[in-house]
Amino acid sequence: MGNFMDVRPQVFVSSTYLDLVEERQAVTRILLELNCFPAGMELFPAGDDDKMDLIKGVIDDSDYYILILGGKYGSVDAETDVSYTEMEYDYAIETQTPVMAFLKRDPDSVVKQKTELDPKKAEKLEEFRKKAESKRTVRYFDGKDDLAAQIATSLVALQKKKPAIGWVRGDLAMTPEIRGELAELRAKANESATAGTTPLFPDLEDGEDKVEFAVQIDYLDDADGAGYECDYEVLATWNEIFGGIAPKMLHEVSDRDLERALNTHLASLGVQIFSEILPDVKVREILGTKVTTPGMLDEVVIQLMALKLVARGTQKRGVNDRWRYWKLTAEGEDRMMQLRARRKTNDNTVAAERS
Structure with a gap:
């Protein structure tokens, strides 16, 4: 097995999308720089009836969970009337996944296009913020750079407190016997015209998409x-x-x-x-x-x-x-x-x- 530095934690990033595009890009970049695998809801196809089941599976496989709340409540599940972001957060808490929550310091200062105009959703967002503040220690951010910096320091501290199981490179985790078996399987797969790769997550865009x-x-x-x-x-x-x-x-x-x-x-x-x-x-x-x-x-x-x-x-x-x-x-x-x-x-x- 590899040492601690060989382990790559998987971090699930949960947030609304349209109001936090730049912030999510900054978070993804800093996670990759910290040798982590970022994962999130945008990896899944819209309208999939089993979307939440897929998301739960990825959260189960993740070492840490990051919540980012901005000015929108987000897409709401028709059956529960709860946003996917809040359902993801609730599931992470339920499964005792280590959670880090980051809230926009002054949501009222967000430009109009990035705020929740639906009064019902705005009320739900405020209740969600209060829930996050009551359940866990939260941090407040002013912009994408501030958010990325806070995530970097928080994640390093959390990794020391709760070390990740993470992912390990196959050549470091495999015995010579397993490596030989995989080489044989790869050779057989290459002989097939239909041989393909197995992605980390199901239903990803690929090929002719x-x-x-x-x-x-x-x-x-x-x-x-x-x-x-x-x-x-x-x-x-x-x-x-x-x-x-x-x-x-x-x-x-x-x-x-x-x-x-x-x-x-x-x-x-x-x-x-x-x-x-x-x-x-x-x-x-x-x-x-x-x-x-x-x-x-x-x-x-x-x-x-x-x-x-x-x-x-x-x-x-x-x-x-x-x-x-x-x-x-x-x-x-x-x-x-x-x-x-x-x-x-x-x-x-x-x-x-x-x-």
Whole structure:
């Protein structure tokens, strides 16, 4: 078995979404930097009748639970009339999962679009805040950076008080016998055309499921020679996204270089449909492209980690190197080869037969 530093705790992050997008991104980033697996409700498909059962399963597998309350009460379950966020919190308390609660210091200062306009929901939110304050010691935050800093200090302290069972790298937890058996199973799986990966959670987006992102293209119009900007939404499958950036992770790659590769690849997908967006425009020259969706790198990395295609880098680096590093898992390498390896054409097959 590995030592304490080899253990990676799983942390369930529970909050409403629309009013806390930036805060959730900051929390996800700090958890990854702290060598933790973040998990949360956004991993599950909307409208799934068994959603709460799936969520309970992930909370059961989590070492710690984080509650973040902002200005909204959130989506309400039709049967219980209780928000999913509050049900998650109640279940974490019921199962004695170590809980950390963080409340917006002054919810009245939140911009109108991020506050609860429904009087009934606003009342329920206030009752939820009081419940959290009465059951556990809570902390109050002013913004995303303050929240991330408080979570970092709180989590480190909680880990000392209640060490996590966590997840351990397979090569550290396995005996030589088990490692040999897994190697045989992987070899057999690779022989099957339908072989795939087993994600960390059920019902994740994968393969030909599509994700939307925003692209901006600067171009010169051939008609007047003037420069213009065009912003539009692009849909890409997870296979298209992963297939474009996977070769960069054959060796460990930093956040900075992976983000560049991701932006370049996604922007190129946007260029391919540019003529469909402005069919009547004759473009003299593309001046530049960029992806404008905030937090796109984190969204992609988290999804690929959950699908077991990407893992955190393990090479030792200098103490001043603050970058996160990523690499392909064995499953990721298999998927990359399925997507990128060249297939024989009919002509190649015929030529081979004649020779």
